Amino acid sequence: MDQLPNLGREHEMLSAMGLSAIEDLFSDIPEKIRTKGPLPLRPPQSEEEIWADAQRLLGANIDLDSRPSFLSAGLARNFVPTMVGMLATRGEFLTSYTPYQPEVSQGMLQAMWEFQTMISELVGLPVSNVSMYDSSTAAAEAITCAVRVKGRKATQKGVVYVSEFVPPHKMSVIENYTQGSGIELRPLKHGTDGRIDLEAAQEVAGSCAVYVEQPNAFGVMDEGIIRLKEIIGEHTALIVCVDAVSLGIIEAPGKYGADIVVGEGQPFGIGPTAGGPIYGLFACGKDYLRQMPGRIVGQTVDEDGLDAFTLTLSTREQHIRRHRATSNICSNETLIALMGAMHMAMLGPEGLERLALRVAAATELTKSAMASIHGVEIVESNNPNFREFVVELPGDARSAVDYMDRNGVLGGFPLGDWWESMSDRLLIGCDERTSNSDIEALSKVLSAWVEEVCK
Amino acid sequence: MSDIFSFNGAEGTGWSQPSPISEDSISTVPMSLRRANLPRWPRASEPELVRHYTWLSKRNFGIDTGFYPLGSCTMKHNPRVNERIVQLPGIDRVHPLQPEHQIQGLLSIFFEMQEMLEVCSGMDQVTLQPVAGAQGEFAAMRCIQEYHKDNGQSHRDKVIVPDSAHGTNPASAAMCGYEIIEIPSSPNGFLDLDALRGAVGDDTAAMMITNPSTLGVFEPEISEAADIVHSAGGQMYYDGANFNAILGKTNPGLMGFDAVHYNLHKTFSQPHGGGGPGSGPIGVRGHLSDYVPSPVADREEIEGGGVTGDGYRYFWRTPQKTIGKVQQWHGNAGAVVRAWAFYRRYGRELELMSEHAVLNANYLRHRILNPESDVRKKIPAMPVDGATVDFVKHEFTLSMSPLKDAVGVSGKDVAKRLLDYGYMSPTLYFPMIVPECLMIEPTETESIETMDKFAEDFLTILSEDPSVVTTAPHTTDVRRVDEVQAARNLVLRHPCEK
Numbered sequence: 001m002d003q004l005p006n007l008g009r010e011h012e013m014l015s016a017m018g019l020s021a022i023e024d025l026f027s028d029i030p031e032k033i034r035t036k037g038p039l040p041l042r043p044p045q046s047e048e049e050i051w052a053d054a055q056r057l058l059g060a061n062i063d064l065d066s067r068p069s070f071l072s073a074g075l076a077r078n079f080v081p082t083m084v085g086m087l088a089t090r091g092e093f094l095t096s097y098t099p100y101q102p103e104v105s106q107g108m109l110q111a112m113w114e115f116q117t118m119i120s121e122l123v124g125l126p127v128s129n130v131s132m133y134d135s136s137t138a139a140a141e142a143i144t145c146a147v148r149v150k151g152r153k154a155t156q157k158g159v160v161y162v163s164e165f166v167p168p169h170k171m172s173v174i175e176n177y178t179q180g181s182g183i184e185l186r187p188l189k190h191g192t193d194g195r196i197d198l199e200a201a202q203e204v205a206g207s208c209a210v211y212v213e214q215p216n217a218f219g220v221m222d223e224g225i226i227r228l229k230e231i232i233g234e235h236t237a238l239i240v241c242v243d244a245v246s247l248g249i250i251e252a253p254g255k256y257g258a259d260i261v262v263g264e265g266q267p268f269g270i271g272p273t274a275g276g277p278i279y280g281l282f283a284c285g286k287d288y289l290r291q292m293p294g295r296i297v298g299q300t301v302d303e304d305g306l307d308a309f310t311l312t313l314s315t316r317e318q319h320i321r322r323h324r325a326t327s328n329i330c331s332n333e334t335l336i337a338l339m340g341a342m343h344m345a346m347l348g349p350e351g352l353e354r355l356a357l358r359v360a361a362a363t364e365l366t367k368s369a370m371a372s373i374h375g376v377e378i379v380e381s382n383n384p385n386f387r388e389f390v391v392e393l394p395g396d397a398r399s400a401v402d403y404m405d406r407n408g409v410l411g412g413f414p415l416g417d418w419w420e421s422m423s424d425r426l427l428i429g430c431d432e433r434t435s436n437s438d439i440e441a442l443s444k445v446l447s448a449w450v451e452e453v454c455k
Numbered sequence: 456m457s458d459i460f461s462f463n464g465a466e467g468t469g470w471s472q473p474s475p476i477s478e479d480s481i482s483t484v485p486m487s488l489r490r491a492n493l494p495r496w497p498r499a500s501e502p503e504l505v506r507h508y509t510w511l512s513k514r515n516f517g518i519d520t521g522f523y524p525l526g527s528c529t530m531k532h533n534p535r536v537n538e539r540i541v542q543l544p545g546i547d548r549v550h551p552l553q554p555e556h557q558i559q560g561l562l563s564i565f566f567e568m569q570e571m572l573e574v575c576s577g578m579d580q581v582t583l584q585p586v587a588g589a590q591g592e593f594a595a596m597r598c599i600q601e602y603h604k605d606n607g608q609s610h611r612d613k614v615i616v617p618d619s620a621h622g623t624n625p626a627s628a629a630m631c632g633y634e635i636i637e638i639p640s641s642p643n644g645f646l647d648l649d650a651l652r653g654a655v656g657d658d659t660a661a662m663m664i665t666n667p668s669t670l671g672v673f674e675p676e677i678s679e680a681a682d683i684v685h686s687a688g689g690q691m692y693y694d695g696a697n698f699n700a701i702l703g704k705t706n707p708g709l710m711g712f713d714a715v716h717y718n719l720h721k722t723f724s725q726p727h728g729g730g731g732p733g734s735g736p737i738g739v740r741g742h743l744s745d746y747v748p749s750p751v752a753d754r755e756e757i758e759g760g761g762v763t764g765d766g767y768r769y770f771w772r773t774p775q776k777t778i779g780k781v782q783q784w785h786g787n788a789g790a791v792v793r794a795w796a797f798y799r800r801y802g803r804e805l806e807l808m809s810e811h812a813v814l815n816a817n818y819l820r821h822r823i824l825n826p827e828s829d830v831r832k833k834i835p836a837m838p839v840d841g842a843t844v845d846f847v848k849h850e851f852t853l854s855m856s857p858l859k860d861a862v863g864v865s866g867k868d869v870a871k872r873l874l875d876y877g878y879m880s881p882t883l884y885f886p887m888i889v890p891e892c893l894m895i896e897p898t899e900t901e902s903i904e905t906m907d908k909f910a911e912d913f914l915t916i917l918s919e920d921p922s923v924v925t926t927a928p929h930t931t932d933v934r935r936v937d938e939v940q941a942a943r944n945l946v947l948r949h950p951c952e953k
Contacts, residue, residue: 001800001801001804001807002800003532003534003800003801003808003899003900004807004808004811004899004900005900005901005902005903005905006811006814006815006899006902006903007807007811009903010810010811010814012903013814013815013818013903014814016818016821016822017817017818017821022810022813022814024846025810025813025814025817025846025848026704026813028672028673028675028844028846029673029675029701029704029705030675030678032678032709033677033678033705033709033710034704034705034709035703035704035705035706035709038703038803038806039574039575039702039703039803039805039806040574040803041571041574041802041803041805042799042802042803043802043803044799044800044801044802044803044804045799045800045802046800047534047536047800049799050536050540050796050799050800051536051539051540053799054540054543054792054796055543056560056763056764057545057560057561057563057564057763058540058543058544058545058546058560058561058564058792059543059545059560060545060559060560060762060763061545061546061549061557061558061559061560061561062553062557062558063544063545063547063548063549064548064549064550064553065544065548066544069550071550071552071553073550073552074783075550075551075784077548077550081470081501083501083504083505083508085542087505087508087509087512089538090508090509090512091517091518091519091520092512092513092515092516092517092519092520093512093515093517093728093729094517094519094533094538094726094728095517095518095519095520095523095530095533095726095727096515096516096517096518096727096728096729097523097525097528097530097727097729097730097879098727098729098730099515099729099730100880100883101516101870101871101874101879101880102933102936102938103871103874103928103931103932103933103934103935103936104515104516104874104879104928104931104932105514105515105516105729106511106514106515106932106933107510107511107512107513107514107515108511108515108729108730110458110511110514111508111511112729113947113948113949114458114459114460114949116947116948117460117948117949117951118494118496120947120948121494121495121496121951122494122496126947126948127947127948128947128948130730131731133586133587133590133782134586134782134783134784135783136780136782136783137590137781137782167783169780169783169784170783172779172780172783173779173780173781173782173783175779176593176594176597176778176779176780176781177630177781179631179632180629180630180631180632180633181630181632182632221484221485221488223485223487223488226487226488247490247494248490248493249481249484249489249490250484250488250489250490251488251489251490251491252490252494255491270547271547271548272547272548272549272550272551273541273546273547273549273788273789274546274549274550274551274558274561274784274785274788274789275550275551275782275783275784275785275786275788276586276732276782276784276785276786276787276788276789276790277586277731277732277787277789277790289945295730296947297947298941298942298945298946298947299941299946299947300936300937300938300940300941300944300946301936301937301940302933302934302935302936302937303926303934303935303936303937304933304934306933306934308933308936308937309936310936310938310941312938312941312942312945312947313942313945315942317622318589318622318623318625318626319621319622319623319885320622321622321626322622322625322626322635323625323626323628323629323635324629325622325626325629327626327630328589328590328592328593328623328626328627328629328630329587329589329590330587330588330589330622330623331587331588331589331720331727331730331731331732331733331735332587332730332731333586333731333732334728334729334730334731335726335728335729335730335731335732336728336731336732338728338729342504342508344496345459345496345497345499345504345507346469346470346499346501346504347469347470347496348464348467348468348469348470348496348497348498348499349493349494349495349496349498350466350467350468350469350493350498351469351470351472352493352494352496353493354472354475355472357475357480357481358472358473358474358475358476358480360475360480360481360483360484361475361476361477361478361480362475362476363480364477364480364483365476365477384483384484384485384488385483386484401554402554405554405557410550410553413552432472434476435476436476
């Protein structure tokens with residue numbers, strides 16, 4: 001056992017305390033609740049053996065880079081600069097706790113303050129926290145935050161409208177987080193073209209908040225969203241969930257009236273990692289500052305008047321305010337946000353734009369390749385898409401995905417898994433790494449499947 | 456001070472990327488949606504950024520830098536092979552929605568971790584989905600809430616927490632919509648059973664408590680507390696923050712708990728990364744098994760060994776009455792894999808880990824408080840124990856009140872002075888029931904020599920000129936930081952003006 005410096009020296013320590021056995025230190029645990037016998041677990045392993053098992057087990061997984069992949073559904077098959085992993089895992093960052101002692105934590109505090117600035121610039125709002133768990137909890141806590149701020153003046157008490165195209169796994173998180181505060185979630189309708197029904201949106205005015213996604217779960221960029229704020233008015237909060245990369249070419253939501261912007265930070269900083277750890281973005285206007293969840297870093301001075309950073313506004317938080325806190329969040333995703341900050345800094349403004357253009361180009365090219373397959377139809381093909389788009393197939397999308405899988409292509413996500421009525425629809429995701437040969441492989445295998453079903 | 460926004464390379468400076476795979480891809484974006492001005496991010500080259508972040512890292516204190524006795528946070532060494540493992544493409548480059556047969560290795564690790572945590576805690580079903588301890592609390596309280604509803608007990612709207620509880624307990628219960636009843640601890644810091652008897656009733660949904668308590672002391676009457684809550688129809692919730700103290704010695708199931716969360720970033724060494732990621736799986740007893748967040752990993756025997764070679768096919772299972780999801784994917788899988796690698800090192804000897812954690816805490820406590828030490832006699836005002844027991848579990852509390860009364864040195868002053876000596880400060884002013892509290896948790900990964908030196912330095916500080924201590928720290932990157940000004944005059948971002 002190479003993790004215990006005092007192994008074999010127990011007696012030395014015990015005798016210093018006048019004790020004879022380690023068991024003496026556990027004698028306060030009543031006999032009737034003592035564990036009987038050793039834990040029925042496997043024998044210990046050396047580092048070498050653990051590494052071998054990890055390689056064997058994780059090596060049995062098929063990774064996204066090993067084949068043409070069009071599975072995105074909210075996460076990005078990105079490429080993270082090598083520098084990011086190397087620097088973020090420096091022990092001083094990796095093994096630190098939440099920076100409660102600012103005098104010895106200036107490094108992480110400054111890095112997070114810089115992160116806040118970059119997110120603020122990205123989304124066009126003045127305030128950002130240092131991360132939420134992921135976009136789903138960021139969305140859920142944006143809603144509870146908005147209700148705390150707008151609840152009093154709302155004429156539709158406790159009502160929040162949520163885009164009906166929010167996928168069910170995300171909606172489930174939102175429901176869990178909001179049910180305890182008596183919030184009533186109502187669907188915000190979309191038209192048959194997949195865009196938000198601006199007529200129906202009139203009824204939103206007077207509610208506490210409206211939550212929309214841009215692009216939405218189908219990758220549709222909706223021009224109507226920029227008009228939403230003027231429709232709902234100042235007493236209803238506009239919450240927009242973004243694809244962070246898309247903001248290299250699409251307008252920052254803060255510029256068209258968003259009050260809170262949330263999103264998945266994952267495309268900046270870390271691979272899909274089987275869904276976590278990733279990080280959620282949370283930015284808002286000044287009106288929401290004192291009701292927002294999560295850690296916030298502020299700039300101040302030290303005793304000698306030197307610039308310094310510290311966590312601030314902690315009177316909102318659970319360790320001070322307990323059951324009256326704005327959120328229960330304590331541990332967040334700081335290290336992943338640090339990786340995000342490094343990635344964003346590497347990109348720079350023009351690098352971000354190029355990254356967005358690469359994703360847009362891949363989406364367009366894949367979309368037109370799919371449009372040319374006989375029997376495959378692009379759903380609402382006139383809509384502009386970013387990263388993802390939907391095709392209607394001449395049969396069950398799950399069977400198409402299975403067929404493509406057997407032929408070495410991850411062909412996308414069958415939307416029937418989210419909405420039963422969409423069982424013939426396939427969500428195809430593209431990214432900056434989608435190549436012409438990937439698109440050819442997808443076209444070939446999907447055409448072959450269509451031929452087989454239509455036989 | 457170096458600042459990332461002062462890097463001001465030419466337009467286009469930054470990471471080189473391939474060209475888009477087709478020209479004119481912007482043309483499909485409607486004019487009305489196009490971004491007018493790019494974010495004012497820094498324009499920097501790789502060498503500049505590597506130096507910037509290396510400089511920042513040197514201005515940050517981690518376990519790798521020095522002793523980190525932050526009570527309640529279990530800042531133990533983070534084995535490095537774990538970091539190497541999560542770089543494998545079989546975890547880093549995996550999508551949570553991939554077909555099950557493509558991620559059998561990951562599913563088998565999830566299953567192994569669920570089983571291990573069930574065994575260690577005496578629970579029947581674990582889900583790994585919650586991504587932090589607080590989220591685990593919230594998820595488990597939601598399960599309890601739905602369980603009560605299904606049993607016609609939705610009028611149970613109160614959750615009991617001791618006044619010494621972690622702040623997340625009441626905050627998590629309140630997020631479910633529960634009203635919080637706080638009960639005072641007895642004068643010696645133990646759970647006050649009479650206060651508990653007075654608090655329970657027909658409206659009790661649950662009690663949330665950690666054991667060992669936040670004083671680092673095992674609650675000997677925990678079974679009686681469980682009986683009181685259960686006979687009133689409530690559920691018992693175990694906050695697993697202090698699990699490092701009891702592994703293999705007792706478990707929450709034996710103590711009478713119905714639900715528990717584990718902090719994989721404490722007990723199982725997922726690095727804390729300056730504030731996360733964490734991982735807060737929950738375990739529940741049989742009557743709550745159907746409610747846990749979905750999905751959980753499961754398996755069935757198959758012919759031919761399966762992909763992982765152990766004779767099983769692994770799959771995701773949706774518990775029948777699941778509360779749904781608290782994170783949209785499967786939780787912090789990367790943290791679970793690190794924790795798995797950590798567990799594999801100990802295997803059935805996890806008990807050794809807890810033994811050493813408790814041994815170290817008691818040893819260090821003894822070194823600081825030993826009544827027979829000469830040094831003690833020379834110090835005008837020694838700290839006093841926060842707990843009036845002979846020995847503690849994995850952490851202990853000290854009250855700096857005598858020092859404050861005698862020479863005006865507060866707990867915070869001592870904490871700040873420790874930074875000058877190259878240590879992280881202990882947890883400060885928690886639990887609130889101990890005045891001027893310092894809470895110290897050495898963990899099992901500190902050597903005798905490190906603890907001896909810490910005790911010696913700690914005692915030195917107590918006899919230092921108070922004016923030196925109250926103005927500490929003196930040798931850190933910045934001196935004492937003005938937190939009041941930070942909150943009064945909020946500067947939450949760089950102006951980005953050239």
